[in-house]
Amino acid sequence: MRLTFALAGLAALVATGAQAQSSAPGGGEYGADLTRMITSVAGGACPDDIMGGQLLTACQTQLAGMQAGLSSLGAVESASLLQSQDATQGRIETYRVRFAGGQEMNWAIGVKVGGKYEAAFTRGD
Numbered sequence: 839m840r841l842t843f844a845l846a847g848l849a850a851l852v853a854t855g856a857q858a859q860s861s862a863p864g865g866g867e868y869g870a871d872l873t874r875m876i877t878s879v880a881g882g883a884c885p886d887d888i889m890g891g892q893l894l895t896a897c898q899t900q901l902a903g904m905q906a907g908l909s910s911l912g913a914v915e916s917a918s919l920l921q922s923q924d925a926t927q928g929r930i931e932t933y934r935v936r937f938a939g940g941q942e943m944n945w946a947i948g949v950k951v952g953g954k955y956e957a958a959f960t961r962g963d
Contacts, residue, residue, distance in 0.1 A: 866919035866931040868955075872947040873914050875958055876935065880908035890954035912938030920944065930957065 884897035930948035949956040
């Protein structure tokens with residue numbers, strides 16, 4: 839199954855690119871929040887305490903489709919940091935997320951403003 843979810847911030851990040859990019863061995867800063875976001879959306883809720891305004895609006899707009907797709911994958915088993923990037927808008931971390939059903943997908947999360955994320959997305963790869 840191939841899923842694509844592009845929430846707020848993706849177009850801006852792709853357009854400007856990363857200012858600096860580095861592989862990041864070990865753990866990142868955003869993995870637990872990414873896991874929580876995916877789990878919440880799979881359960882039918884957009885976590886407004888960690889999603890900024892644009893991301894929250896995008897999540898609410900896409901919730902029905904994302905919930906069906908994510909819940910079909912099973913629980914998140916792990917999220918392993920692949921890389922971190924410092925973009926103009928803020929830090930972006932990319933994780934390899936493994937689901938209980940065996941599917942693995944790359945997810946990115948970042949652009950933290952006021953303690954909330956403005957970007958979270960996957961291309962389904």
